[in-house]
Amino acid sequence: MSTATRQYMPPNGRLQTTNLPRQSDVPRAVASLLEITKQLQEMLRLWSMSCATEQHVSDVYVRLGTEFNSTVVAFQNFGIDLSDIYQIPQDLRTVLEACLSEDPSAHALNKYLPRVRQIIATLLRGLQSKQAAYWHAVGGDTSIRR
Template sequence: MSTATRQYMPPNGRLQTTNLSSQSDVPHAVATLLETTKHLQETLRLWSLSRASEQHVSDIYVRLGTEFNSTVVAFQHFRIDMSDIYQIPQDLRAVLEACLSEEPSAHTLNKYLPRVRQIIAALLRGLQSKQAAYWHAVGGASMRR
């Protein structure tokens, strides 16, 4: 198993370096990112009930950003352009900042959660649009169609 190191400069300007060891890094990175999006939504729900802090939501967002960067790097290892989804963390951050600037409540959650879900759906569509290129790159296009 060969290991490659790739660097990705996300729009926030922080250099990310990730060690890539196999074609399984993409599915793992995507699965971890998707799990983190679910965790973020659940943490927002808990925040609206005053059962999670603003800091907890922020921590999950930071983890989501890290997972997002790892996913981008994993795809870029196979020379798959991810530029169409680079804006997603910034879009999500703007909505979360607006949400967390208000008092935790069901009303606040209902006001912002639809936009959070739209952003996550855009992420999912972006990732899904890369699947064929990924499977083609690893020689398994026929297995996944």
């Protein structure tokens, strides 16, 4: 859940509950998304050696989509728009479909993995470009966090 329930006592004396975004949601969502991109690349490597099936790759892709959506929502909770990277899951899907339509091999991996990595790099740049807006939204300084 991307919001924390907080209770406060307003001047009228009635207890109210609000849903406020939690600062930890964005870093957690981004970390999960980055981890799943690594898993996708590893699953493609395993597929190329016939150690994983198309279904295994597909399952990781579905989890990536879920993590991507969670990341978008986490940023949106702070008023930060990620529409410039909305096409990333579809771009990955297109490349994965083309890759998986071939027989598993090092040749297929070498043919499609550079494009997968390029798409992931675009995702990373997109997320990095929102970093200052996020730190501003949570009241932190906007220098790069490591």
